[in-house]
Every structure is written in structure tokens, then in C-alpha cells.
Amino acid sequence: MHLKKWFNFKYLYQNFKKSKSILIFLVCAVFFINLWLVGVNLLSGNIIIDFDSLSNISAVIAFILPVILAFSLFGFVFKRKEVDFIMSKPISRRQIYVSNIFGGIVYIFVIILLNTLGFTLLALFTDLFIPAGAIIDYFVFWLFTYIFVFIVSIVGISISGSRIGAIVIVALIILLYPCLSVMNESLKNNTEYKVNLVCRDEDCFPSTEYCVGEKCLEQIDNNEYIYDVDTMFTGVFTTPIDYYRDGFTNYSLIKTIILTIVYGVCGYFLFKHRKMENSDVSFKDNKVYQIVKLLTYIPVTYIAFYLWLNDNAFLLVSIIICIGYYFIYDLIMKKELKDIFKLISEILVYTALFVGIYFIVGLYNNNASKELDIPDEVKISMPVNNGYSNYPQEVVIDNKDLINELISLDGRDYAYQITIYLSDKYYIVRYITPEKYEHLLAEIDKKDIEPEFTEDNILHITSTVNLRTVIPATDEVKKLIVKFLNSSNTGSNEVNRYITIYKYENHELKTLSFDVANDLELLNYVKNYLNDAFLENFDGDLWGNDERLPEGYSIILRQHRDELLQYLEEHKYDELTEDSVILYSNLDRYYINRNTMEEFLMEYDLNDAGEDT
Amino acid sequence: MIEIKNLCKSFDGTVDVLKDLNCCIPDNAIYGLVGANGSGKSTLLRCINSIYKATSGEIVVDGLPSYDNEEIKKEMVFIPDDLFFYPGYSLYDTAKFYQSMYDNFDLEFVFDTARKLKLDFDKSINTFSKGMRRQCAIICALATNAKYIFFDETFDGIDPVVRQYFKKLIASQMTKKDTTVIMTSHNLRELEDICDNLGLIYNQKILFESDVNTLKTNMLKVQISLKEDFDEDTFSKLDVLSYKRIGKVATLIINDKKGTKKYLESLKPIILDYLPLTLEEIFIYQMEALGYAFEKMV
Structure with missing residues (x-):
């Protein structure tokens, strides 16, 4: 493959050159705001920085910077004069697309890398503790998220003939599905719904169930029992919304990359066949215009519907929202209002259609039921106490009697809450007695419970008394800590003698605070640093x-x-x-x-x- | 050579701007494309330059399909009617942009020409007057040394002195290199003294195209007066395209065939003058001969 057929560096250079002011401004602004926001933790005494703290500004800018970048590189398509200027030059659409994509990705790479280096410098030369894992996660997560939004923006630009139209497309691609999901969840939360839990064995009947035929039917009156039922749009989000929903834990790098590639390929074909005469008009093709308008109308009608559903007094407001939006959309996109009667009839038809759909979805969700067999083997998430604090531990049990016994429990006043996963999607929350908890612990293979902290994963140690006081995480002290954690000499609750240890695991900063008073060897080690800090301050x-x-x-x-x-x-x-x-x-x-x-x-x-x- | 075969271009799938347009632009010629406002001249140029994708038909440049072909576009430069320059860019910046796009760009030519025309090299072009901006665009286009140069409404806003200067510059470019210049205008007089080929675009297609010299040599404009009384029938043996008589003097437009001049002399005229034909007249009479009313077209 001839590289020059796909890539034109001279064009890319010129394209960046003409936008250099805004692009340099963005690099500097993001870099300094990022460093400032993270660095300000020093002043406030919060010296422990996790992934979320690093992501403050990046999360907001994820919806702005890649879009501005795409507009800077591809924005010429919105101006007829600039289209003439660029498209008449000796460069093919393929070269324009690939060169700009490449340039945009490099730009994003540079901006994220600069921030990453900034964080690294902060971690190295200030008192801030920023785990290397969090910095790497920051780099990977935001690099791919920014690239994703950048590519989506190009798809928007390729479809629409105006900037506002392109932004609408980007918003639809990124936000519509999460929006539908939220709508769907809220429709579900308004109602009681039922779940069929199929018990082949009578011992597994929950105590509050009643049986119909062979099936045990339980009336669920809250969402605690089985939270997740089959609903239409549950669980699939588009990056970077994943971050806003669940942080890094629900983020899939593979999904992001696949979606980026899919949108990138779509964008290529859309751009290659883009009608360059369509500039200044949002959507030249009336069918595309109507489809986009209807898609944007979905959340609007839902808000109106939701208001009305909650209080009939809002009916007039709901109607005003629907009509107002429909007219304003036309005014913004077409800069004119044509055929008012046609518009009103459209509003009536589409509003009735969508509200009908919401009723159906609500009805579906009300009656959403799922038959589930009790599996022979279940995963249980339960709190495990290591002597200092509780942390969730997942264990697998295959004792059918125990599984049935746990499912049948309904003692919500008991101390220990466990979650029994019946499948990847469905789980039950149960409350068990301390005796049952011990019983469960006894059932669990002890090997499954690894000590949470080991000599290998302790990254950082601070005094809980004064977070400024860092105890260097040497091999010697890590050995003492692990030895102490594995000993039984951990009973004291003397609050003044705590230390906190840190590790970064599964994209999360995990901490454990404990009293070292009963281990004089460890306390002597730790007190030296605390005493030094005392004298210094x-x-x-x-x-x-x-x-x-x-x-x-x-x-x-x-x-x-x-x-x-x-x-x-x-x-x-x-x-x-x-x-x-x-x-x-x-x-x-x-x-x-x-x-x-x-x-x-x-x-x-x-x-x-x-x-x- | 640029060959255009059955070119169609429609906007919104309904409005046909060009329909089954056929045209052939020879090498090393200055091809004038004339037509009324909105006749499709600019659209045709944009199709040739791959700005617009043709709805159907084919544009072949030097034997190769031209659409989105960067190798062919290296030999093409297009100056549209509505000019664009990057905000804040000076003539120097713009020339550097062109230089990065065209391998044979002659920066010295830009320096020399700008100096002669007293164009400030470092000032933002967008602060220039309309005519000066067009001068910058034309200079950059000529400096590319591209084989095909397309000018849309070429001299719009340029004063007559500079206009003549550019006409000479274009002519000298033609003699130095194997350049083909394609110009559009809604004003035939503007193209008259520079074009050697002309095409008239009307009703979504090229209605008529020809070599200007051939057109001029094939037609005679004659003022004649005879001793005896005469009328149009007196010249019935000739291929008269137009006959107008004011008083005793008649003005004839005649297709110049063998023996035409001898026949006129044989009538022993009191006055016999061969007058120069303007391009406009040639077009008018040719179109009238084809059955079109020229005034409606241009």
C-alpha cells in the first residue's frame, strides 16, 4: 500500500498551522488547569490522588476538546469558499480524511501525554501521592475516550452541513443511548414489577414467596431483591458516559476501540461521499433532517411525559415543551418556519407515537419477568473482616443446600449483607446472621480469601494522624506490615496510632487504616517518621x-x-x-x-x- | 486535454444544473466558458476540480478519470469567483501554503509579480481590497505552474490596467509552458482578446464551442453600397447570416466561402468595407443561425 495515497503530511501541517492558535491554547489551557486542579490538593492537605481526582477537568473537556479539534481540522466543509479552496488542491478526500484523523490522534496523544507527564512530575517532586497505575489509567482511558469523541465528531461533520447539525449528531451518538437507558430505568422505578424465581427444590423458597403451580412467585416491592430485570436499554452505554456512570470500573477499552474503529470506517465512507455543495445547511436531505429531528425529540417528549406522569398539573408545561422544542429546532436548523399546520400535525403524530411507546415500555417493564433456575454453583459477594475493616470478597460456593438456605433467608435486620449472583445479570441481596456468616466462612475455601495487602502491592504508607507524614514504603516496613496484618495481635482500637496503607488495584485506589500500637516493632519503625515530622513541623x-x-x-x-x-x-x-x-x-x-x-x-x-x- | 462526457450534476436530486454536458478542452489553449448567471459555469469548473462529485458522466483529463485523483489535481489549480484566504494569512503565508501543495510552485514569481503590482507581502490578505485579493489569488495560481488553470469570473474587481497586465502574464505563461487556461465569464467582451477557444453554456449543456480564429476567419462583416438599388435578394448567392440596411448602406454578416469576396467585387460596389467582428457578434450570429436568440442567453 502506497502511504502517500493515504497520507499527506504537507496538508496536515498547513491544516494545523492555520488553526495553531486555538490548538495551542487548548493544549496549554488543559495542561495548566489539570495541574492546577490536582496541585491544589497540596494546599488543602489532600495529598492522596486517585484516578477520579486526575480526571476532573479531562472528564468535562472530553465533550469539548475533541469536538473543537474535529471542527478545526474538518470545519472547512461548512464554508463553501473554504470547500473550494481545499478541495481544489491536489489532495484526495481519502488523504484529507486519513491525514486529519492521524493528526487529530497525534494531537490528542500529545495533549494527554503532556498531562500525564505533568502528573508524573507532580508525583515525583511534590508531596502528592499519585499511584503510577492511576497515571497510566489516566493516559489510556482519556486517550481512547478523546479519540472516540474525536472520531464521532468527524462522523457528525460528514453527515451535516453545519456546525450545529454536526453537534446534534455527536450528541445523539454519544448521549441518546444513555438517555434511553436512563428513561427506561426511570420508567421501571415508577412501578412494582415481578420476577419469577424458579425453585426446583422446595428448600429454596424465599420466606416471603407464594407459589403458583410449580413456580415460586415473589412479589417484589422494592429493587433490593433482584435488581436487574430484562428491560430494553439496560447496561450498554457509550464511552465516555461509562465514566460518568461507574468510573473506570465499567469502562471497556475493547468496546471503546471497536466503536472507534466502526465509527472511523463509517466516517471515512461518509466523508468520501459527502456532497460538498451542502454547506451552511444543516441537513440538505429532508429525510435525514426528519430522522435527526425525531431522534432529538425522543428525550424532549420523555421529559414532558415524565412531568405529566408525576403531576397532571404539568400537562400544559409538557405541551409547551413539546411544541416549543419542535419549533425552536426548525428555527435553529433551518432558520425558518414553514407550513405551521404541517408542523403541528407532525408534533401531534410524533408526540402521540412516543408517548405510546413510553406507555408500552413502562408496561413491559412493569411486567418484566424472568424465570431463573437456581444454579448449582453461585458466586457470593460478602464482606470479609480482616481485623481492621470490612472489604468485599467474592467467593464461589457449590453446596446446593447452603445456596438454597441462603436464598430462603429474609432477615433484613441481620448484620451481614451478602449478594448471591444467580447469573451474570441477576442477583439477590440477602441478610444473614453472624452464625450463618461464620458458617458461610467455614464453607468457603480459605485459600480463596487472599490477604488484600501484600508486600508487592503496598505502594504508599501515611500516618492517619497526619496525612502529610509519609512513611517510606521500604521492603522492611512492608514486611513488618504484612506480618502484622497476618498476626492475631490486632485488637486495639487506639485511634491515635493508626497508619494507612495504599494500593492501586483494578483502577481503584484502595486503602487500609489500622492501629499498630500492639506491634511494638512496627510502632517503633513508624514512630520514627512521625516523630521526625513532629519535630520538623x-x-x-x-x-x-x-x-x-x-x-x-x-x-x-x-x-x-x-x-x-x-x-x-x-x-x-x-x-x-x-x-x-x-x-x-x-x-x-x-x-x-x-x-x-x-x-x-x-x-x-x-x-x-x-x-x- | 480535458474531455467531458455526458456530465450531469443535480442538487438535491431534483435541480439539474448540468445535463448531458459534453465538452472538449484542448491542450495549450485559453478556453473561455461563457453563459448567463446561474447557467452552471462554476458548477462545471467545480466538477472538473473534484470539488463536486458529478451525478453521472465522466471527466477525463489526459486520458485518466479525474475525480478525486490527487495525481491529476497536481496539474490543476482553481481560482473560484468567491475567494477564500485563511484568516490572518499574508500573501507570503498563502504562497507558502500553495508551495506545500504544488511541487513546481515558483515562489520567486510571486515575489516578482507582487513587487510589480505593489502588493504588501506581509499584510493580511483579508485586509486587501477585492481587486487586490483577486490579484493575490491569480499570482498564486500562475506560480503553481500547473498544466490546467481554472479561473472563475477571472478579472472580477480588477482595474483595466492590472487586467491587461494579467492577460499578458497569462499569455506569456502559455508561451513558456504547455498550459491550458479555462476562464469563465458572463461577459464575452472580457474574454474576447485573450481566449482562443470558446464554449457557450446554456440550458444545462455546452451549446456551442469553437476555435475563435476559425470563427473569425469563417465569417465576414461587410459594409456595402451599390450604385443601383438592391435588397437582401441581391446577395442570395452568398451564405448571409445577417442583413441590415440603413439608408443606402447595408451591413452583412456572411459565412466566408470560396468566391465570396470575388462575388461582392463583381457587384461593383460604391462602398465595400470588411469590418472586424467582435466575439459577441460572432456568437450572436452563430446562435441565431442555430435558432437561438442570443440576447436571452448571455
Whole structure:
């Protein structure tokens, strides 16, 4: 394949050159706003940055920057004069399309890479903790999301003859399906609906069910029991809406790439056969115009329908919304209103059609039912306590009796909530007693429960007392932490002696905070860093909290501040005991061996606070 | 050579702008395309330059289909009636743009010509007057050294002095290189002294096209007065296209055939003058001979 047949660098260079101001502005604006938004966390003391924190501005700009970029590169098609100028040059449509796509992707790559490098620099040279995984995720997620929106914008440009028309197409491609899905969900939530749960074994009947024939029919009165039933538009979204719905967890890179390729190929053929004489007019072809208009009319009628459904008083408002939109759309797109009677009859027909569809969908959702066999093997998600906190753990059980027993439970007042997955799509939420929970734990193969944190995945350690205080995640301390987490010596709830450990897994920043007081080896290790931070940040205000110390202790310490600080500096590596003393200065804590502290008090004859003051 | 076969172009699938248009533009010629406003001249040029895709028919340039063929487009440059320059671009920037698009672009030619025409090289073209902008466009087009140069409403807005300068420049380009220039105008007089081929576009097709020299040599415009009384029948042996008589003097347009001049002399006229024919007259009489009223067309 001859590369020059597809790509013309000189044209691309010129195309970028003429748009350089806006494109350079966008690069700089996004870069600096991004860095500023992330960097401002430093000032607010929030030094832990996850993927969502990195994505603040990028998420908003995902709907703006790629569209502006596409308009900069392909916007000539909207001006007849510019069409003449560009299309008469020695370059084919194929070269224009491929060169601009390539250029746009490179531009997006550069903009995302710059931001990624900016975050990396922030992570390296400031106190911010930004996991490398989050930075990589940022790069991958937003690179492909921006490219997706860019390609979709080109499809819009290829179809429409005006900028506003192109934006409408882009909005339809990206937002219509999520919009339908939301509409569908809301129609479902308005109603009670039923689910048939087929129990072949009588033991599996939920306690609130009643049986009809062979089937156990349960009247569901809320969405907790089986949440997801067959509805028309559930679960499939278009990137980047996935991000807004579920963050990175519901994002599929493969789906994004496939959709990008599909739209890219469609865009190629649309652009290649685009009628360049169609500039300044949104949609020259009346059929296309009507289809686009109707698609945009769907959410409008739904909003009107929804208002009316909730309160009859809104009927007039609903009618005004429908008519107003229909007329305004024509005014914007065609800049004229022709044949008012025809428009009104169209409004009546289409509104009746859509409202009819909403009723049918609502009815369908009301009666949505699904027959499900209880599988022989189910996945259960349950909270597992590691001694410090609960975290969800998924386990698979194949004990049919236990499965039936769990399904039949209906004790919503019990402490433990579990989710039983009957299939990929359907699940049941059950509440179980502590005894049943233990029983369940006993049933589960212990090997399935991996300790959440290992020496390999601990990325960062901070003091919970003061997040500024970072304890370097050396092999030595990670070993101590894992040893401590796997020991049984974890009972204390002394809030002042917590540390937090971090890992980045499945695109999420996961944390675990725990007390290290009962592990003196670990506490000694940790306290060195906390004590250093205390001394470094010490601003003169000092007091103690130990109630066994004499009354007026804090005043005494303040009076002998300098002597104490020197003393603390000299003894900061003294071994701690379980009854060590904590000194406070603002957010910082200083951990000191009780004997050392008492020696200091003795030396300065401060045991009797009254005498000194 | 550009051959156009059965070209049709319709907008919205209903309005036929061009219909079964056939045309042949020879190499190294200046081809004038005339027609009324809205007759389809610009559309034809846009189809040839692959801006518009023809609804049907074929455009063959140097033996190859031209649509969206970048190799053929390298030999084509098009200056439309409604000019476009990138916002803020100077003549230099625009010339650099053309240079990046055309391999044989002559930047020196742009410098020289702009200097002669006193065009500011570094000032934004969009601040120029209409005529100056057209001058910039024509300079850039000629500097491409493309084989086919298309000008739509070529000299629109250019003053007569500069117009003559450009006509000479185009003519010298023709002599230096194997260039073909295709010009459109709704004004025949504008093309008269430069074109050597003419095509008249009317009713969605090329109604008439011919070599101007042949047209001119094939027709005679004669003012004649005879001693004896005479009328149109006196010249019945000749192929008279037009006969008008004012007083004793008649003006005839005659298809010049062998023996025409001898016959006229044999009538022993008191006055016998051979007058130069304008292109407009040639077209008028040819069209009238074909049964069309020329005034309605142009």
C-alpha cells in the first residue's frame, strides 16, 4: 500500500498551522488547569490522588476538546469558499480524511501525554501521592475516550452541513443511548414489577414467596431483591458516559476501540461521499433532517411525559415543551418556519407515537419477568473482616443446600449483607446472621480469601494522624506490615496510632487504616517518621495528653519547650513500650518512651505541676 | 486535454444544473466558458476540480478519470469567483501554503509579480481590497505552474490596467509552458482578446464551442453600397447570416466561402468595407443561425 495515497503530511501541517492558535491554547489551557486542579490538593492537605481526582477537568473537556479539534481540522466543509479552496488542491478526500484523523490522534496523544507527564512530575517532586497505575489509567482511558469523541465528531461533520447539525449528531451518538437507558430505568422505578424465581427444590423458597403451580412467585416491592430485570436499554452505554456512570470500573477499552474503529470506517465512507455543495445547511436531505429531528425529540417528549406522569398539573408545561422544542429546532436548523399546520400535525403524530411507546415500555417493564433456575454453583459477594475493616470478597460456593438456605433467608435486620449472583445479570441481596456468616466462612475455601495487602502491592504508607507524614514504603516496613496484618495481635482500637496503607488495584485506589500500637516493632519503625515530622513541623504549641501526668502538664511543657525539644531529639530512637506517652503539636504526634519522659520530668523537677507554675 | 462526457450534476436530486454536458478542452489553449448567471459555469469548473462529485458522466483529463485523483489535481489549480484566504494569512503565508501543495510552485514569481503590482507581502490578505485579493489569488495560481488553470469570473474587481497586465502574464505563461487556461465569464467582451477557444453554456449543456480564429476567419462583416438599388435578394448567392440596411448602406454578416469576396467585387460596389467582428457578434450570429436568440442567453 502506497502511504502517500493515504497520507499527506504537507496538508496536515498547513491544516494545523492555520488553526495553531486555538490548538495551542487548548493544549496549554488543559495542561495548566489539570495541574492546577490536582496541585491544589497540596494546599488543602489532600495529598492522596486517585484516578477520579486526575480526571476532573479531562472528564468535562472530553465533550469539548475533541469536538473543537474535529471542527478545526474538518470545519472547512461548512464554508463553501473554504470547500473550494481545499478541495481544489491536489489532495484526495481519502488523504484529507486519513491525514486529519492521524493528526487529530497525534494531537490528542500529545495533549494527554503532556498531562500525564505533568502528573508524573507532580508525583515525583511534590508531596502528592499519585499511584503510577492511576497515571497510566489516566493516559489510556482519556486517550481512547478523546479519540472516540474525536472520531464521532468527524462522523457528525460528514453527515451535516453545519456546525450545529454536526453537534446534534455527536450528541445523539454519544448521549441518546444513555438517555434511553436512563428513561427506561426511570420508567421501571415508577412501578412494582415481578420476577419469577424458579425453585426446583422446595428448600429454596424465599420466606416471603407464594407459589403458583410449580413456580415460586415473589412479589417484589422494592429493587433490593433482584435488581436487574430484562428491560430494553439496560447496561450498554457509550464511552465516555461509562465514566460518568461507574468510573473506570465499567469502562471497556475493547468496546471503546471497536466503536472507534466502526465509527472511523463509517466516517471515512461518509466523508468520501459527502456532497460538498451542502454547506451552511444543516441537513440538505429532508429525510435525514426528519430522522435527526425525531431522534432529538425522543428525550424532549420523555421529559414532558415524565412531568405529566408525576403531576397532571404539568400537562400544559409538557405541551409547551413539546411544541416549543419542535419549533425552536426548525428555527435553529433551518432558520425558518414553514407550513405551521404541517408542523403541528407532525408534533401531534410524533408526540402521540412516543408517548405510546413510553406507555408500552413502562408496561413491559412493569411486567418484566424472568424465570431463573437456581444454579448449582453461585458466586457470593460478602464482606470479609480482616481485623481492621470490612472489604468485599467474592467467593464461589457449590453446596446446593447452603445456596438454597441462603436464598430462603429474609432477615433484613441481620448484620451481614451478602449478594448471591444467580447469573451474570441477576442477583439477590440477602441478610444473614453472624452464625450463618461464620458458617458461610467455614464453607468457603480459605485459600480463596487472599490477604488484600501484600508486600508487592503496598505502594504508599501515611500516618492517619497526619496525612502529610509519609512513611517510606521500604521492603522492611512492608514486611513488618504484612506480618502484622497476618498476626492475631490486632485488637486495639487506639485511634491515635493508626497508619494507612495504599494500593492501586483494578483502577481503584484502595486503602487500609489500622492501629499498630500492639506491634511494638512496627510502632517503633513508624514512630520514627512521625516523630521526625513532629519535630520538623513543631511551631511551639505543645501539650501532652496522658492523664496520669500531673495536672497543668501542658503548661509546664510549654515553659520548657526548648529543653524538651532538645531532649526529644536526643531520645527519639528510644524503644517504645505499650504505655508510651504521646505529645501533641497541632496535627502531629510525638511518641516517647514513658521512662524517657519521666526522666525528663525528673531532670527538670516537673513532676509537681503546681510547684513549677 | 480535458474531455467531458455526458456530465450531469443535480442538487438535491431534483435541480439539474448540468445535463448531458459534453465538452472538449484542448491542450495549450485559453478556453473561455461563457453563459448567463446561474447557467452552471462554476458548477462545471467545480466538477472538473473534484470539488463536486458529478451525478453521472465522466471527466477525463489526459486520458485518466479525474475525480478525486490527487495525481491529476497536481496539474490543476482553481481560482473560484468567491475567494477564500485563511484568516490572518499574508500573501507570503498563502504562497507558502500553495508551495506545500504544488511541487513546481515558483515562489520567486510571486515575489516578482507582487513587487510589480505593489502588493504588501506581509499584510493580511483579508485586509486587501477585492481587486487586490483577486490579484493575490491569480499570482498564486500562475506560480503553481500547473498544466490546467481554472479561473472563475477571472478579472472580477480588477482595474483595466492590472487586467491587461494579467492577460499578458497569462499569455506569456502559455508561451513558456504547455498550459491550458479555462476562464469563465458572463461577459464575452472580457474574454474576447485573450481566449482562443470558446464554449457557450446554456440550458444545462455546452451549446456551442469553437476555435475563435476559425470563427473569425469563417465569417465576414461587410459594409456595402451599390450604385443601383438592391435588397437582401441581391446577395442570395452568398451564405448571409445577417442583413441590415440603413439608408443606402447595408451591413452583412456572411459565412466566408470560396468566391465570396470575388462575388461582392463583381457587384461593383460604391462602398465595400470588411469590418472586424467582435466575439459577441460572432456568437450572436452563430446562435441565431442555430435558432437561438442570443440576447436571452448571455
